[in-house]
Amino acid sequence: MKQFPTNFLWGAATSAPQSEGHSTQNGKSPSTWDKWFELAPEKFNENQGPENTSNMYEMYREDVQRMKDIGMNSFRTSISWTRLLPDGKTVNEEAVRFYRDYFSELKKQDIQLVANLFHFDMPWWLMEKGGWEVRESVDAFAYYAKTAFELFGDLVPMWTTFNEPMVHIECGYLYGYHYPAIVDFKKAVQVGYHTLMAHTMAVKAFKDGGYPGKMGIILNVSPCYPRSQDSEDVKAGHLADLLNTRSFLDPAVLGEIPNELIELVKDHHLTPVTEELDQQWIAQNKVDFIGMNYYQPRRVQAPENPQFPASMPSDFYAPYDWPNKKMNIYRGWEIYPEALYDVAMMMKETYHNIPWFVSENGMGVADEERFMDETGMIQDDYRIEFMQDHLLQLHKGIEAGSNCFGYHTWTFIDCWSWLNGYRNRYGFYRLDLANQYERQLKKSGLWFKELALTQQLKEEEF
Known part of the structure; x- marks a missing residue:
């Protein structure tokens, strides 16, 4: 048995656009996802768009009870910017009632809420002005954050500004996966900088307002492992960490942009437009905690023919296909639990041992009905094995002194996943796509309940 700390947070994560549904109803204005689905539905898996998702807009009371039923003592979701402030300024009172009821239900069941402000869902009205490319987005986000703090601060003990900011930067401005599907390194750097300043000014609004609770950010940190200890491979790994993690x-956490990063973007003519007081605001508005989403490691090698100045991150580092890898074939992701120990040690040794938690970790699998038994329960031993292997490494890191206070899986109920729709399932509960009011507990939910209630990890053989 591996004993976890007292008051450890056991839970799951989702987001508003992936779970609420009603994406064009109840006073909500469109996000980029709503509009992109309207413009190009063929890009979405089986034409599955954001309108319905898991229907937690109607089912949140029953779903909170389901959380309680499997021992969850914490839960992360996001607030929909376009639901709360459809035009960026005017509060949607129906949204206020919904979120207050939803969050009150969690509080009544003693489930600690981590409320996130942005999960890839840029408002369309702001996208038409340039989205994260324009400085106006920083002020707009800070105003939205302040509004949320005022309306829900009594119900939210833990806030985060962004989920995985690198994703909307890379997917929207480097690799063409998310709207606006631009490939432009300089624009990506500017988008990243405005995102950082939006985070900073939201933290400033939180501190200036004296609101209760703690403030953080959720990052997708994939530890970087170079192909070899050759100097060029090591340099590639260093640059990958600098761009993607630091x-x-x-x-x-430290209140400063690395000087090395500033010089790197300057050397390659990628320097973003900044304002005079930005560095001061960054220094003065550090977070209280960090959420770390971890699914897979980053393996890199020296690029073969890099351009100067760089036109893409691949001019700094190239992916390396490790021959000994274990794979989740459904996502095309390497399974490497040992990296979670490395994350724990990084937070302890490099980032002042700031409080942090695993804010996402999970295994997406397609066609799970193959594993359904005669009672209708999916026997997802593969998911249990995945969680166990990662928790063993996390426990090792905690025993070594890393200040980790929780573990959240992705996700609670099978949820809609951007362009992938429902291709892969992650939940403790199966969502019936034919009837979005129906949820069916999987074996992993029973396993998680024992883990959460005993706070002990039993090593099982699979």
């Missing part, structure tokens, strides 16, 4: 983690 670009947000250093400002959020």
Whole structure:
């Protein structure tokens, strides 16, 4: 048995656009996802768009009870910017009632809420002005954050500004996966900088307002492992960490953008437009805690023919296909639990042992009905094995002194996943796509209940 700390947070994460549904109803204005689905539905898996998702807008009371039923003592979701402030300024009172009822239900069941402000769902009205490319987005986000703090601060003990900011930067401005599907390194850097300043000014609004609770940010940190100890491979790994990890983690925790990163973007003519007091605000508005989403490691090698100045991150580092890898074939992701120990040690040794938690970790699998038994329960031993292997490494890190206070899986109920729709399932509960009011507990939910209630990890054989 592996004993976890007293008051450890056991829970799951989702987001508003992936779970609420009603994305064009109840006073909500469109986000980029609503509009993109309207413009190009063929890009979405089986034409599955954001309108319905898991229907927690109607089912939140029953779903909170389901959380309680499997021992969850914490839960992360996001607030929909376009639901709360459809035009960026005017509060949607129906949204206020919904979120207050939803969050009150969690509080009544002693489930600690982590409320996130942005999960890839840029308002369309702001996207038409340039989205994160324009400085106006920083002020707009800070106003939205302040509004949320005022309306829900009595119900939210833990806030986070962004979920995985690197994703909307990379997917929207480098690799063409998310709207606006631009490939432009300089624009990506500017988008990243405005995102960082939006985070900073939201933290400033929180501190200036004296609101209760704690403030953090959720980052997707994949530890970087170079192909070899050859100097060029090591350099590639260093640059990959600098761009993908330290670009947000250093400002959020240490209060400064790494000088090395500033010089790197300058050398390659990628320097973003800034304002005079930005560095001061970053230094003064550090976070109280960090959420770490971990699914897979980053393996890199030296690029073969890098351009100068760089036109893409691949001019700094190239992916390396490790021949000994274990794979989740459904997502095409490497399974490497040992990296979670490395994350724990990084937080202890490099980031002042700031409080942190695993804010996402999970395994997406397609066609799970193959594993359904005669009672209708999915026997997802593969998911249990995945969680167990990662928790063993996390426990090792905690025993070594890393200040980790919780573990959240992705996700509670099978949820809609952007362009992938419902191709892969992650939940403790199966969602019936034919009837979005129906949820069916999986075996992993029973396993998680024992883990959460005993706070002990039993090593099982699979």
